[in-house]
Amino acid sequence: MTEDAAPPVLEAEPAQAAALFGDRIDLARSFTASLAEHGETLGLIGPRELPQLWTRHILNSALVAPLLRGRVGDVGSGAGLPGLVLAIARPDVELTLIEPMERRTDWLQSEVDRIGLTNVRVLRARAEDVPGSGELLPLDQVTARAVSALRSLIPLTAPLARSGGELLLLKGARADDEIAAAAKVIRKHRLQSVEVLELGAEHGLEVTRVVRALVDP
Numbered sequence: 470m471t472e473d474a475a476p477p478v479l480e481a482e483p484a485q486a487a488a489l490f491g492d493r494i495d496l497a498r499s500f501t502a503s504l505a506e507h508g509e510t511l512g513l514i515g516p517r518e519l520p521q522l523w524t525r526h527i528l529n530s531a532l533v534a535p536l537l538r539g540r541v542g543d544v545g546s547g548a549g550l551p552g553l554v555l556a557i558a559r560p561d562v563e564l565t566l567i568e569p570m571e572r573r574t575d576w577l578q579s580e581v582d583r584i585g586l587t588n589v590r591v592l593r594a595r596a597e598d599v600p601g602s603g604e605l606l607p608l609d610q611v612t613a614r615a616v617s618a619l620r621s622l623i624p625l626t627a628p629l630a631r632s633g634g635e636l637l638l639l640k641g642a643r644a645d646d647e648i649a650a651a652a653k654v655i656r657k658h659r660l661q662s663v664e665v666l667e668l669g670a671e672h673g674l675e676v677t678r679v680v681r682a683l684v685d686p
């Protein structure tokens with residue numbers, strides 16, 4: 470950026486936000502404002518994300534909310550995407566945010582406390598170190614966004630889901646290629662009905678691709 474370039478400005482709230490969050494919109498606004506204020510300093514988002522914070526990050530995450538049920542784990546939550554956004558949108562669902570970096574779990578916990586969410590637990594751990602027995606597992610669904618390519622993401626997420634549970638993995642335009650490259654781990658983890666859902670067009674938003682798979686049904 471040159472010295473006299475204008476600093477990036479937070480994107481205005483799109484009209485779709487109120488429809489996607491319903492009566493939880495004030496909480497979504499509060500989280501988005503806080504992420505815009507602190508995200509760059511805390512190394513959670515880059516400054517260039519501000520002009521697309523709502524559409525590319527908050528709404529992209531919120532589109533998954535209608536697919537949720539039961540106990541959900543979000544692997545690699547980072548700034549809270551999609552896990553914390555989903556917890557805001559779906560207070561009836563129990564979310565566990567699984568994130569190894571202390572700076573990020575501190576942020577997540579502080580936002581959970583500040584917003585007053587009671588359906589979220591923040592777990593500082595790598596997904597592969599989450600104990601197989603205990604009150605957390607098994608989960609009904611596991612989400613992840615921007616953590617790694619499918620072929621390394623499936624071994625991190627599938628073991629956390631119960632038999633018959635689901636993976637909901639947010640992916641970019643090359644989701645189909647990632648599925649093809651992950652054929653071996655898909656077989657190894659006995660995933661079924663692997664498909665790419667395209668969400669967002671019905672709301673006039675950029676398409677969000679979600680790889681959905683059934684775990685060992």
Ligand SMILES: C[S@@+](CC[C@H](N)C(=O)[O-])C[C@H]1O[C@@H](n2cnc3c(N)ncnc32)[C@H](O)[C@@H]1O
Pocket residue numbers: 544545546547548549550551567568569570573594595596597613614615616625
């Ligand atoms: C690029 S960030 C994406 C964060 C967020 N999901 C998003 O969409 O903005 C990847 C996150 O995954 C976390 N991560 C990396 N390896 C992990 C693992 N094995 N288990 C759980 N989280 C992991 C990192 O600490 C980081 O916060």
